[in-house]
Amino acid sequence: ETGVTQTPRHLVMGMTNKKSLKCEQHLGHNAMYWYKQSAKKPLELMFVYSLEERVENNSVPSRFSPECPNSSHLFLHLHTLQPEDSALYLCASSQDGLAGVYEQFFGPGTRLTVL
Amino acid sequence: QQQVKQSPQSLIVQKGGISIINCAYENTAFDYFPWYQQFPGKGPALLIAIRPDVSEKKEGRFTISFNKSAKQFSLHIMDSQPGDSATYFCAASIGGTYKYIFGTGTRLKVLA
Numbered sequence: 001e002t003g004v005t006q007t008p009r010h011l012v013m014g015m016t017n018k019k020s021l022k023c024e025q026h027l028g029h030n031a032m033y034w035y036k037q038s039a040k041k042p043l044e045l046m047f048v049y050s051l052e053e054r055v056e057n058n059s060v061p062s063r064f065s066p067e068c069p070n071s072s073h074l075f076l077h078l079h080t081l082q083p084e085d086s087a088l089y090l091c092a093s094s095q096d097g098l099a100g101v102y103e104q105f106f107g108p109g110t111r112l113t114v115l
Numbered sequence: 116q117q118q119v120k121q122s123p124q125s126l127i128v129q130k131g132g133i134s135i136i137n138c139a140y141e142n143t144a145f146d147y148f149p150w151y152q153q154f155p156g157k158g159p160a161l162l163i164a165i166r167p168d169v170s171e172k173k174e175g176r177f178t179i180s181f182n183k184s185a186k187q188f189s190l191h192i193m194d195s196q197p198g199d200s201a202t203y204f205c206a207a208s209i210g211g212t213y214k215y216i217f218g219t220g221t222r223l224k225v226l227a
Contacts, residue, residue, distance in 0.1 A: 040220075042204075042219050043217040050213070091158075092158070094213065103161045104213070105160075106160065108156060109158055
């Protein structure tokens with residue numbers, strides 16, 4: 001595997017289900033991100049982990065719960081979602097450094113549908 | 116002030132033509148402006164990026180033009196090809212931080 005991988009690629013869940021999205025980066029990066037991509041809207045940054053510590057949480061509802069057990073893996077735990085949460089969820093990684101953070105490498109995303 | 120406004124929303128260009136996508140921003144603290152390309156079923160991938168100390172950056176058929184005084188930047192795709200058909204996102208960030216502010220995207224279709 002190379003780059004950033006995400007599983008599953010597609011997920012359909014009911015409003016009362018609990019599911020998790022998984023992201024793995026094979027680039028040796030030290031920062032990972034979750035984004036939400038909805039049609040005709042800018043990508044929305046949800047969570048950022050740098051060196052396995054959460055550094056950003058953009059007022060995301062508590063029904064989304066991230067977990068970063070190590071610098072290569074990132075999870076997004078989902079529970080009691082709403083239909084408006086249906087979207088493409090993208091994971092990204094980058095290399096933090098003293099010179100700043102530049103290129104973010106994205107995974108292919110998980111297409112989530114909430115019924 | 117944190118918005119990046121992107122236009123047009125969609126664009127159809129003939130093969131061999133020039134595709135132009137524009138973005139405008141308000142926050143003068145932005146100092147890194149990347150363009151991302153996204154094909155269906157794939158995540159966005161960095162195409163080209165520019166800093167405000169230069170007015171133009173070219174990589175192959177792709178050129179970013181940057182107008183600091185107007186707070187605008189644009190992507191030009193010369194000799195557009197059907198393989199360029201994708202969604203393009205501009206973005207801006209401050210000091211190379213992880214906080215990218217993305218535009219809403221432009222869906223480009225290049226006709227064969």
